[in-house]
Each structure stands twice: as structure tokens, then as C-alpha cells.
Amino acid sequence: MAERDEDETSGVETTGHEWDGIREFDTPLPRWWLIIFYASIAFAVIYWVLMPAWPLITTNTPGLLHYSERASVMREVAAMRAKRQAEGAQLQRATLEQIEKDPQMQAYAFAVGQSIFGDNCAVCHGQGGLGGKGYPNLREGVWLWGGSLEQIQQTITYGIRSGDPNAHNSQMPAFGRDGILQPSQIDDLTEYVVSLSHRPADAAAVARAAPLFQSNCAVCHGAGGTGNQLVGAPNLADGGRQWLYGSDRASIHDQIWNGHGGVMPAWGRRFDANTIKALAVYIHANAGGQAS
Amino acid sequence: MTVVIERNRKAGADATPATGGAPISVAEATRAKGREGSGLYRKRTPIYPKLVHGRWRTIKWALLIVTLGIYYSTPWIRWARPAGAPQQAVLVDFTGRRFYFFSIELWPQEVYFITGLLVMAALALFLVTSLFGRLWCGYACPQTVWTDLYIAVERLFEGDRNARMKLDASKWSFDKLWRKVGKHAVWLVIAFSTGGAWIFYFHDAPTLLKTFWVGQAPMTAYVSAGVLTLTTYGLAGTMREQVCTYMCPWPRIQGAMIDGHSLQVTYRSDRGEPRGPHKKGQSWEGRGDCVDCNQCVVVCPMGIDIRNGGQIECINCGLCIDACNEIMVRLERPTGLIAYDTDEAVAARRARQRPVYPLVRSRTIYYGVALTAVSLLMAFGLATRSPVDFAVLRDRNPTFVRLDDGSVRDGYTLKIENRSWERRAFQVSLGGLRGATMQTPGAAPSAAPLSVTVEPNQVLALRVLVTAPPASLTAQSEPLIFTLSGGGRAWRNASVFLSSDVAAQ
Incomplete structure (x- = not known):
């Protein structure tokens, strides 16, 4: 070396x-x-x-x-499913009212509901459920399609205009865009809708629009404009604080002209019945207003 | 890269005075280090502490038995508690999130009591150290206690200092083999029982003792026992004084506690010097009492010479005092050439003055006052500890909800802690906001107080929705007071009720 x-x-x-x-x-x-x-x-x-x-x-x-890492994950998922199945079993037997009244089941439903809501519903309805333009507020007790436990469960399961045969499918026509009414008639109807909540409106226009309302709108919104939850028609006489697309004149005109209507997915295709029950209880119990 | 590594230089510098001869070059020192092995650390010089008898050794044996006794037996003390609660006097229950200490039961929220205890321990250590030096290190520190025990085992198998030195220097033989294997086996048994005892503080001891051996104890128990077995074996068996010298921060901190009046193991150089060998019958005139017998060095578990003065390695164990006293008695000289003494006293004697031992000094007053204050605070906290705690958390999203009748609703979560062992019934009532009603989710709103029952040793999280009519809301933020009453006592919790400014709409 x-x-x-x-x-x-x-x-x-x-x-x-x-x-x-x-x-x-x-x-x-x-x-x-x-x-x-x-x-x-x-x-x-x-x-x-x-x-x-x-x-x-x-x-x-x-x-x-x-x-195998994949097999291990699948085992854990299966174990978690089985655990949820067991814990959710009592939800399956109980009615929605029983779940809401029973402290133990309510606590379970809240835990499930809160997590499912945060991951799926909050995107549109907001983390606190306060909604936004076009997306209903779930906390303040105003319900387009009904605020009872069963109605909420129904809406979540099948959705709104979701394509599901059981979904809430009714849709407001686009009176202006589709040429059903003349532009001047829509201007008059706007004034009429404003007047329904006892807000100051052009009396002449209101008078001209009264028969138009009865022939075009009353079928869904009712003769007095108080709405109908069967078809998701909002109450037009409540001041409009919770109207989805706004309550000023421009918004009302725009809505009559275009007939906006959003879509809510049919969550029954993604979640099992117990999860939807839990979600319905979570939303109902934390909302104001209507009891079932 | 031509970076001259600093440690090479240091090693060379260290080697220079040791040889006593002409300075050697760095290059030569590095070569020398290369011959003895890798040059990355200073090799440990083995220490073979000799057995000694005397007052301090006896105290150390007694303390060894007491401290190890406390450590091993504490988890086995039973304590009567209500059914469902652990019956173990001292238990850190991680799964149940409770700490049990005889009649005291602490919740995680009260961890400040543990903090206070640690602060008290630290201050007590400061006080003791400034008064009496490193008593903790010498007598009570687990490192010292277990090392003492391990050295005793070593002595049992390999004999005392000289026998051990001879054994280590000898070639491998059957005799050497069985002694070494026996020693390490017993060390491992002690280490395992140390780690094994630790886990009993965290689980019900009798149950764990059974489940541990059949593989059904929690994984944490096996891991803790395993880790502590290895650390005990390593720290007390092979690392010993290196832990104190290199690893432990306490010797460094203690420099700040000790002053010239702190008692420490001290070689009374005023009496001992000039030292030198002494023949029987020779006069003691004109010389010191130290006969340079080296006994203080050979008994030292830290391998130091106390006659060099106070050193960072010295753990103040006093074994050199016993060793020296033995020699002094034999020489018919007064004992106490090495003794617990202060630097100031030695200096005073050298100057032919009367040594003074002032226990009350500014630092002992500071530490004493701080210790007393923290102890009183802790005692007060424990004595006035409430069995119930009540907290209110207001919803942040949504901050408020306006209902279709114009009223406003805020959501709150009330946390009611029942720290006692009885079920407790409470009434939650609302104050501060006129016309406000309360409801739990799914129930009907009412102005009446809510009745709730909290299970023993549990926290109830109660969701409450408060609704206020628009007429009573004059500001965006109104005070809202929740009152929890039960068992003749009441707990108030002030929160706020938020709404938008109603008047502005």
C-alpha cells in the first residue's frame, strides 16, 4: 500500500x-x-x-x-362501518321525534349530523347554516318545503330538482324570458308583490296587476300570496327577509322575469337512512320556528 | 475540504499537560488518539469505588431503602373510593383523564396544581441547595440511588475495588464469565422491576400485574416498561457518573444556588496541608493532617479528588468523609478533615478567625419566602377547590339567528362539571335579559329554569338556545347571565347575547 x-x-x-x-x-x-x-x-x-x-x-x-397497506385501510373502513351500523341501529328503529327527544340519541344524531353537515351541506348552506343568496337559511325557521322533521328528511333524501323521481320538482316559470307576460305586466306585478308585504307601492300598478297575480301566480303562491310549501312557493307577504333571490324591486323583477330555482342533490343516494335521520334531527333541533 | 476540526486541537491541548514533558504537536496528539481508537469523544476512565463504612454511608443505605421502598410500594396502596372509581391511592389515570392522590382527585383542567407542585419542588431544591449544597444529588436523586444499588450488586459478584480491577484486567475465564453474566443478569432484573413498577402508577396495579404477563396489558405498559428497563440498566449500570457530569443540567444550575456559606463536602485544607506520608511515631508538628492515603479518592463514586476543592462532578454524598474519618481514627487524629463545611469557614480558620455559619442569607430568604408563598397558594387552592365548575361557550357561527317572528336566538353550550362522587341536580336559570326564554334543542322554549342532572365525576355539555323578543334588545351586545344552582350553592357565569342592532332596521 x-x-x-x-x-x-x-x-x-x-x-x-x-x-x-x-x-x-x-x-x-x-x-x-x-x-x-x-x-x-x-x-x-x-x-x-x-x-x-x-x-x-x-x-x-x-x-x-x-x-398490504390497502387491505389494512379496507379492514379499518369495514370495522368503522360495522361500528356505525351498530351505533346507528337504534336510530333505525326510532322515529325522528323519538330521536330528537331522547337525550342519548339526540347527542348521537348531533355528532353525526354536525360532521355530515360540515362536510356536505356547509358548502352551500354555510358552516352555521345561515345560507346565502340562492341558498336557504336553515336556522331562522322559514322553510320553503316545510320545516317538520319528516319534511326535512324528505327534502334531504330526494333533493330539489335533483332528477330524482321523488324530488321536489316544481319550478317557477320564467314569465319574462319565456314571453308568458309582457314586460309592462311584469313591472306591474313587481309593484303588486311589493305591496303584499304592506310596503309602499304604486297603487295604479297594483290595481292593474291584481287580476294578473290571480291568474298567473296565485295557483302556487296562494290568492293572498302566502305561499305553499307543497310546491316550494315562498310566502310573498312576509316582508321578504328570507327570500332566496332578494326582496328589493330589482330582485323581484328579475325573479319574475327569469324564475330562478336552484338544485339540491338527492342525498339519499349517498348516505344511508340513519345518517339522513341524524342530519334531519340536527337541522331541525337547531333551527328556529316550526315544531313538527 | 480543509477544515481543521476544533476538537482535534482540544484533544492535543488536553494531552499536553498530562505528559508533563515538552509540548507535543497537534499532529502527534491526533496520531496518538488514532492509535487508541476513534477520536470523537473522551474515553471514560473506569471508576471502581471502594466500599466504605461510616455515618454517611449508613444514612445513604437507609435512604436507599426508604426511597426505593416508596417507589415500589406506592402503587400498591389501596384507597377506598365510591364504587366505579379506582381504588388505588396514587394513580395517573390517562384513560379516565384523572389523577388520584389519596383523598385528592384532580381533573385535567386543574393541571396547575401539578405545575404548582413542581414549582414547590424546584424552590425547595433551591433552598436546600443554598443551605446544605447538593444533598439531593448525593442522597435522593434516583440516579444516585440506583447507581448505589448497582454498585452493591457489582460488589456482590466481583468483589471490592481491588478484586474488580484485577478481574477487569484479567483474561476471560469461566470465573470472570459467570461473575460478569451474573452481575448483568441481576442488573437487568432490577432494571426490569424498576420499569415494571413505573407502569403500576398508570393502571390498577393488581389487574395490570395479571394482564401484563398474559400479553393483555396496553401496549403503552409494555413500551414504558421496556424503555425504563433499558434506561435504568444503561444509566445506573454503564453510564453512572457520566449522567451527572455530562447529561444532567442540575449541576450547572446549582452553581447559581451555592455561595461561600453553603455547606458542601469540603476538604479542610487549613488543617490538612501540607500533606504527605506519615510514619508511625513521627511528629505532627509543622505538617498537615492529610497523609495522602488516597482513601477519599478510591471511595468516590464520581472518581474525583475532593482535595482539589468543590467541583462540578461532586455530588456531595459524603462517602469521602467516612473514608477519611476511618483513617483519622486509626492515626488517632481528630476526625473531620473532610466534612460538611463551607468555603467561608475554611477561609476563616485559615485566617485564625472563628468560622460562622449564617443560615439566614439573602438567597435563603428569597427562596424561603417564595417557597412559603407558593405552598400557601397551593394549600388555599386545594382547600377552596369547588366540586362543581360551570363554563359557558357561546356559538360563534352563527353568532345569532333572527326568527320569522322577529325575535333573535343565540346558541350556547354550557359545560357543567361534577367533580364529586354523587349525582347532582342543578337548575340553570337566565338573567339580565328581559323576556328571554331558554330551550334545549328539540324542546319547547320556556322562561322557567332548566333542570339537569349531572352524573358523578362527569361533565355535562348542555346545549341551550336562548330566544329574546325584539323589544328587549337595545344594543348589539346585551349582557346575559347564566346561573347554575344546586345543593344550596350557586355559580354565576356572565356571557353576552348578540343580535344585530334591531333599532336600525
């Missing part, structure tokens, strides 16, 4: 290579580092034998333990 090449100043052996007058120390590796290094190699070999490691053409070496 060649002679040891040592650095003059420090006395540490160098590698013997030289680049532009710079030489590299050949400091021995720390013992603890070497031990860890060899231990890692040993660990890797053991790992190859026990765990899936080497890729083959269509599969991989399974390892002696036949461990």
Missing part, C-alpha cells in the same frame, strides 16, 4: 487526491455512525424478506408477512 499521506497542520490522513492544491481529509467515520449504517443495511435485508419490496413485471414480491 502507498505511503500514508498526512496533512501537515492537523496530522489527519488525507485521501491522497489533490484538486487545485486542495486535498481531502480521510477522517475515520464515527463509530456510532458506522453502527447505524450497518444496522440500516441489516434492517433493509430483513425488510425485503418480510415486507412487499421488489417490483416484478405485473406484481411485486409479497414478503413473508403478506402485508
